[in-house]
Amino acid sequence: MPFFAGEIFVSEIINKPVLDQTGEELGRLRDIVISAGEPFPAVSALVVAAGRTVYVIPWDIVNLFNRRVISVNILKKNITPAVVSPNDILISRDMLDKQIVDIDGAKLVRVNDLELGDVKGKLSLVAADIGLRGLLRRLGFESRGEKLLSLFGYKLQHKLIGWHYLQPVEPRLSKLTLTVSGQKVAQMHPADLAEIISEVSQKERTALFGSLDVETAAEALHELEPQVQADIIDDMSKEKASDILEQMPPDEAADVLGDLPEAKAQELIQMMDKDEAEDVQELLEHEDNTAGGLMTTEFLSFPEDMTVEDAIRDLRLAAPDVESIYYLYIVDAEERLVGVISLKNLILARPHEKMHEIMKTPVKTLPPDAKQTDVAELISKYNFLAAPVVDENMIMHGIVTVDDVLDFLLPTASRKKRRRR
Amino acid sequence: MTRWRKILILLSVIGPGIITANVDNDAGGIATYSMAGAHFGYTLLWALIPITIALIVVQEMSARMGAVTGKGLAELIRENYGVKITFWLMLFLFVTDLGNTAAEFAGWAASNEMFGVNKYVSVPLGALIVWLLVVKGSYRVVEKIFLVICLVYLVYIPAAIMAKPDWSDVALQTFKPSFHFNTIYIVMLIGVIGTTIAPWMQFYIQSSIVEKGIKKEEYWASRIDVIFGCFMTDFIAFFIIVACGATLFKAGIRVDSAEAAAKSLAPLAGGHASVLFAIGLANASLFSASILPLATAYYICEGMGWEAGISKTFKEAPQFMWLYTILIAIGALIVLIPNAPLISIMWISQVINGMMLPPVLILMLFLINKEELMAQYRNSRTFNWIAWATVGIMIAMTATFVVTLFI
Numbered sequence: 001m002p003f004f005a006g007e008i009f010v011s012e013i014i015n016k017p018v019l020d021q022t023g024e025e026l027g028r029l030r031d032i033v034i035s036a037g038e039p040f041p042a043v044s045a046l047v048v049a050a051g052r053t054v055y056v057i058p059w060d061i062v063n064l065f066n067r068r069v070i071s072v073n074i075l076k077k078n079i080t081p082a083v084v085s086p087n088d089i090l091i092s093r094d095m096l097d098k099q100i101v102d103i104d105g106a107k108l109v110r111v112n113d114l115e116l117g118d119v120k121g122k123l124s125l126v127a128a129d130i131g132l133r134g135l136l137r138r139l140g141f142e143s144r145g146e147k148l149l150s151l152f153g154y155k156l157q158h159k160l161i162g163w164h165y166l167q168p169v170e171p172r173l174s175k176l177t178l179t180v181s182g183q184k185v186a187q188m189h190p191a192d193l194a195e196i197i198s199e200v201s202q203k204e205r206t207a208l209f210g211s212l213d214v215e216t217a218a219e220a221l222h223e224l225e226p227q228v229q230a231d232i233i234d235d236m237s238k239e240k241a242s243d244i245l246e247q248m249p250p251d252e253a254a255d256v257l258g259d260l261p262e263a264k265a266q267e268l269i270q271m272m273d274k275d276e277a278e279d280v281q282e283l284l285e286h287e288d289n290t291a292g293g294l295m296t297t298e299f300l301s302f303p304e305d306m307t308v309e310d311a312i313r314d315l316r317l318a319a320p321d322v323e324s325i326y327y328l329y330i331v332d333a334e335e336r337l338v339g340v341i342s343l344k345n346l347i348l349a350r351p352h353e354k355m356h357e358i359m360k361t362p363v364k365t366l367p368p369d370a371k372q373t374d375v376a377e378l379i380s381k382y383n384f385l386a387a388p389v390v391d392e393n394m395i396m397h398g399i400v401t402v403d404d405v406l407d408f409l410l411p412t413a414s415r416k417k418r419r420r421r
Numbered sequence: 422m423t424r425w426r427k428i429l430i431l432l433s434v435i436g437p438g439i440i441t442a443n444v445d446n447d448a449g450g451i452a453t454y455s456m457a458g459a460h461f462g463y464t465l466l467w468a469l470i471p472i473t474i475a476l477i478v479v480q481e482m483s484a485r486m487g488a489v490t491g492k493g494l495a496e497l498i499r500e501n502y503g504v505k506i507t508f509w510l511m512l513f514l515f516v517t518d519l520g521n522t523a524a525e526f527a528g529w530a531a532s533n534e535m536f537g538v539n540k541y542v543s544v545p546l547g548a549l550i551v552w553l554l555v556v557k558g559s560y561r562v563v564e565k566i567f568l569v570i571c572l573v574y575l576v577y578i579p580a581a582i583m584a585k586p587d588w589s590d591v592a593l594q595t596f597k598p599s600f601h602f603n604t605i606y607i608v609m610l611i612g613v614i615g616t617t618i619a620p621w622m623q624f625y626i627q628s629s630i631v632e633k634g635i636k637k638e639e640y641w642a643s644r645i646d647v648i649f650g651c652f653m654t655d656f657i658a659f660f661i662i663v664a665c666g667a668t669l670f671k672a673g674i675r676v677d678s679a680e681a682a683a684k685s686l687a688p689l690a691g692g693h694a695s696v697l698f699a700i701g702l703a704n705a706s707l708f709s710a711s712i713l714p715l716a717t718a719y720y721i722c723e724g725m726g727w728e729a730g731i732s733k734t735f736k737e738a739p740q741f742m743w744l745y746t747i748l749i750a751i752g753a754l755i756v757l758i759p760n761a762p763l764i765s766i767m768w769i770s771q772v773i774n775g776m777m778l779p780p781v782l783i784l785m786l787f788l789i790n791k792e793e794l795m796a797q798y799r800n801s802r803t804f805n806w807i808a809w810a811t812v813g814i815m816i817a818m819t820a821t822f823v824v825t826l827f828i
Contacts, residue, residue, distance in 0.1 A: 096503070096504075097499050097500050097503060097504055097507075098500065099496070099500075099726045100726065106728055106737070107726055107727060107728040107729070108726065108727075108728070109725065109726045109727065110499065110504075110724075110725060110726030111726075112504065135504065135508075138503075138504045138505065139504065139505060139508055
């Protein structure tokens with residue numbers, strides 16, 4: 001079996017010498033044959049050219065395959081020249097530089113480079129590089145370009161589209177189509193979906209969003225950049241927009257609404273379900289970068305004299321509508337926060353024990369105006385999945401979850417990648 | 422197919438060929454023909470016949486590739502010859518077309534000054550008009566406006582008639598090649614022929630045929646469009662040379678620019694001829710100031726795979742619209758900045774233009790002979806001979822023209 005490691009860009013290996021068993025040069029790597037297979041087509045042979053002589057080398061007899069050495073387990077005198085069959089799919093000839101279009105046929109960009117990687121032990125075509133970095137690599141300027149741009153404080157990002165988002169390969173394609181349509185979209189993870197949505201043009205975006213069910217749309221919308229979110233909401237009918245916002249956790253809905261013009265946001269809030277609207281309204285009043293702005297108003301709270309058995313039953317009923325169920329907050333008769341129980345401890349407790357017997361006190365809390373860095377510090381120091389936000393009377397208003405904290409700690413890493421260019 | 426149906430198809434297809442060919446008579450073209458007439462009378466007229474043939478041969482191939490493949494020239498080059506060659510070609514062509522756009526705005530400014538309009542008024546206004554046209558218009562509408570603009574070129578016909586040329590001498594010189602072993606004459610001849618074919622034309626005609634959606638079944642009509650356009654263009658060039666030859670040459674006035682020719686016509690052929698010349702120059706300059714950036718935006722977007730088209734909006738094709746906007750803005754600014762080195766910019770863009778022509782034409786010939794692209798629409802054996810010979814001669818003439826720029 002051939003040895004290959006990590007990810008390789010096609011432009012890094014095309015035209016590299018290919019050596020035989022004794023280290024003699026067979027010729028140069030001209031192209032790579034792949035076999036049609038979903039979702040990632042596997043490499044099946046190498047096309048090696050020495051002058052006008054062409055060898056087609058089956059992948060099984062390749063020994064080393066990386067950006068420094070390509071060698072085969074055969075002697076030069078033992079291989080015979082061959083021709084590429086017309087049904088073969090060649091990576092460089094058939095895929096590189098091809099146009100990528102979206103489902104409606106609008107042109108997006110061209111394939112600047114292709115990435116090969118390990119899929120279940122087989123070297124396969126994993127992604128198309130559509131970014132500036134891929135272009136510079138093809139032109140032979142990758143490292144120089146990177147240095148130059150770093151002088152301006154700009155980091156050259158990889159911009160890849162996973163091959164599974166592109167249509168199955170065929171020989172002699174004239175263009176590649178993004179497969180963001182129908183059922184495939186529904187099966188996608190919302191974060192992946194968001195990635196695709198950032199790639200397609202405005203018009204198709206709205207169409208694509210219209211085709212999603214409210215729940216998927218709500219999840220995908222949250223993953224997008226604020227400007228894109230606002231554009232999409234703007235283009236959508238108000239009924240659909242308010243339905244989607246209702247479906248989102250209140251803090252995320254508030255984020256989206258916060259980026260819309262005031263009048264439009266208020267109009268959408270009016271159309272939302274009353275309870276949801278109140279939650280969102282409250283969140284909108286907090287500063288974006290404080291605990292109040294980050295928090296969600298959906299959390300689980302239970303009275304201190306409830307039994308574990310009853311709590312587990314109530315939890316089952318309430319859980320579908322609540323984002324974070326890992327902590328149960330215990331409140332006294334005056335609704336003041338008195339303790340907390342983790343989901344694990346609840347399950348491990350005996351059924352007839354009371355909440356106040358197993359809860360932990362005192363609770364680490366945050367005031368609504370706590371800065372986001374303080375929020376992050378608290379959550380990270382105690383390894384919390386969420387932290388409660390309480391006012392001066394210990395009345396609980398919401399929780400800040402760890403993913404909200406990650407979102408502001410790593411906004412560039414997770415979102416820049418999705419930016420169109 | 423009935424005759425009426427054929428005429429209907431012809432009328433719907435016509436446009437790209439006529440428009441592209443007419444832009445060949447841009448500010449620089451009119452200057453060259455005016456100078457040719459003023460310096461050498463009718464003795465360069467014969468050159469228009471081979472120029473027309475060369476123009477038809479090359480333009481027809483681009484139009485054919487557009488109709489058959491449905492792709493622009495830059496698209497085909499990128500898909501068949503890779504990103505490296507495409508990138509450098511685009512980069513150099515961008516520079517030369519930017520320089521040429523500035524030259525068109527300079528022509529527009531000069532002709533407006535003849536009507537007493539200051540360039541700080543005319544240039545921004547002209548830039549705004551061509552910008553709005555493409556950004557707000559759809560392909561169908563913009564093409565119709567362009568075709569009307571092409572009709573304005575006909576003003577050179579009455580201008581030539583007012584110059585009262587000796588028509589029998591004109592006819593004789595047109596069909597009887599003459600040659601003068603005189604350095605200036607040869608340089609002029611090379612200039613006239615060497616600037617006939619520019620790389621942007623090949624890209625523009627193919628892209629506009631693609632955007633118009635002309636199919637290979639309708640291609641016969643496009644061929645008529647191309648041939649008619651090339652004849653019309655050189656017909657106009659003919660009248661420019663005749664007008665200048667009958668007046669300036671006889672009077673011994675040696676002009677070195679289109680606006681100087683227009684001014685000098687007034688005492689010789691009357692104020693009307695002078696005004697017509699100025700209108701022709703203004704029209705041609707502004708027309709080309711729109712088409713050149715348009716061609717550039719087309720080929721760069723095709724090469725990169727971005728959405729492109731006059732009918733698209735800023736939202737649908739942002740790169741296309743921005744490229745067009747930036748080219749027009751910079752082109753206009755170069756003319757407006759006091760002491761901008763316009764002459765050097767034009768010189769550099771002419772040199773790069775000449776250097777880029779051979780690769781573009783040769784790649785075109787390779788592409789049009791590819792079976793997987795063109796199938797039965799490839800060049801025939803005979804046509805290939807004509808095409809290679811034409812391309813060879815054009816490359817040689819252009820190369821010589823570039824060399825004369827250094828003398």
